[in-house]
Structures are given as C-alpha cells and as structure tokens.
Amino acid sequence: QSALTQPASVSGSPGQSITISCTGTSGDVGGYNYVSWYQQHPGKAPRLMISEVRNRPSGVSHRFSGSKSGNTASLTISGLQAEDEAEYYCSSYTSGSTVAFGGGTKVTVL
Amino acid sequence: QLQLQESGPGLVKPSETLSLTCTVSGDSLFRSGYYWGWIRQPPGQGLEWIGSIYSSGSTYYTPSLKSRLTISLDTSKNQFSLKLNSVTAADTAVYYCARPSIPMALGPPDFWGQGTLVTVSS
Numbered sequence: 001q002s003a004l005t006q007p008a009s010v011s012g013s014p015g016q017s018i019t020i021s022c023t024g025t026s027g028d029v030g031g032y033n034y035v036s037w038y039q040q041h042p043g044k045a046p047r048l049m050i051s052e053v054r055n056r057p058s059g060v061s062h063r064f065s066g067s068k069s070g071n072t073a074s075l076t077i078s079g080l081q082a083e084d085e086a087e088y089y090c091s092s093y094t095s096g097s098t099v100a101f102g103g104g105t106k107v108t109v110l
Numbered sequence: 111q112l113q114l115q116e117s118g119p120g121l122v123k124p125s126e127t128l129s130l131t132c133t134v135s136g137d138s139l140f141r142s143g144y145y146w147g148w149i150r151q152p153p154g155q156g157l158e159w160i161g162s163i164y165s166s167g168s169t170y171y172t173p174s175l176k177s178r179l180t181i182s183l184d185t186s187k188n189q190f191s192l193k194l195n196s197v198t199a200a201d202t203a204v205y206y207c208a209r210p211s212i213p214m215a216l217g218p219p220d221f222w223g224q225g226t227l228v229t230v231s232s
Contacts, residue, residue, distance in 0.1 A: 036218035091218035099159040
C-alpha cells in the first residue's frame with residue numbers, strides 16, 4: 001500500500017482538461033512544499049513534470065500545472081493530447097526523513 | 111548536464127546480495143551538498159523509494175528495507191552504491207539512481223538514471 005493515494009485511472013477526450021489528485025497527510029503533502037509529479041511511459045524512466053508543488057521544469061509543456069490544498073496535491077493537464085497518455089506518479093518528502101510515492105494514475109486519452 | 115548511470119548484475123540468486131553502482135557525471139559527489147538516492151519499480155507496479163545518501167555520507171533508508179540495506183559513496187570514482195542482502199523474488203525490479211535539484215534537500219528527485227532491471231531467480 002502506497003503512502004500517498006492517487007486514483008487508479010483518469011480519462012479524458014483530446015482537448016479536455018483532467019486533474020489527478022494525490023492525498024497524503026500533514027506529515028508529508030500537507031506539511032511540505034516538496035511535492036513532485038512524474039510522467040512515465042512504458043519501458044521508460046520517470047520524467048519530472050512538476051517540482052515543489054507547482055514549478056514546471058524547462059521543456060515541460062505549459063499544459064501541465066500543479067497545486068496543493070491542505071493534504072492533497074493536484075496535477076492538471078489542460079488541452080489533453082494523445083501523447084499525454086501515460087502513468088503519472090506524485091511524490092513527497094515526509095516528516096520521517098523519507099520520500100513517499102503515490103501508487104500511480106493511468107491517464108487514458110479517449 | 112548531470113547524468114546518472116546504473117550498473118550491476120542483472121540476475122541475482124535468492125538469499126544473495128544485490129549490488130548496484132551509480133556513476134555520476136556532470137557533478138561531484140563529494141562537493142555537491144546533494145542527496146543521492148535509489149528508487150525501484152517491480153514489474154507492472156509503482157515506484158518505491160529505497161533510500162538516499164548525503165554528500166557527507168549520512169544515510170536515510172526506507173524502514174521496510176533498513177535491516178538489509180547499505181548505501182555508500184565512492185568519491186574517488188564519483189559513484190554511489192546500493193547493497194541489498196538476503197534478496198527474494200520480491201526484490202525483482204528496475205532500480206533507478208536519482209538526485210533532487212535542490213541542494214541539502216532530501217526530497218523527490220529531479221534527475222533520474224535510465225534504470226537497470228535486476229531479477230532475483232535461481
């Protein structure tokens with residue numbers, strides 16, 4: 001069982017917006033701004049999409065945005081495209097001086 | 111540009127020790143002030159943080175693996191290593207080495223190696 005809770009799957013049509021949630025506790029997501037999101041295509045290494053809750057690294061599309069409210073972080077993908085179909089993971093620093101991951105969310109473009 | 115590359119045996123027998131090395135280029139392990147970490151992903155499953163080591167040598171391990179795990183630095187070779195003893199089939203996974211972009215912060219990594227598959231089987 002993962003420390004952070006994500007929905008198993010989210011789907012949307014091309015051009016739509018979708019949001020993936022990542023729920024933790026005050027000891028991880030709610031207590032720190034070290035929350036990141038990753039995109040992973042099959043057979044590939046995870047790719048950083050969002051760091052520190054809402055920072056988008058160079059090269060990542062502006063269609064990806066991050067936010068946090070209380071113990072829940074969110075990743076929003078706007079203008080959904082076929083290439084966005086992948087697994088997405090959230091991650092957070094924890095009060096136990098560890099790093100937690102969510103169980104992953106499969107994004108399907110209909 | 112920071113680059114990380116994992117290396118080590120792809121097949122380990124049950125009860126033996128899994129040993130992997132991460133070779134770093136584009137940064138100095140000794141002077142960096144960063145946390146260098148290991149993450150694994152069993153086939154078809156999610157990501158699991160294994161542990162990290164600071165450039166001073168301080169280590170941080172996930173509690174479930176702590177009794178079997180050692181992460182160490184070899185600053186002369188600019189490498190850090192993972193040793194996991196008494197392995198079982200449950201330790202079969204793709205193993206990644208990684209590093210955050212923020213100095214002195216033990217947090218989710220920004221930079222990842224390409225990963226290496228380790229299979230535990232007799």
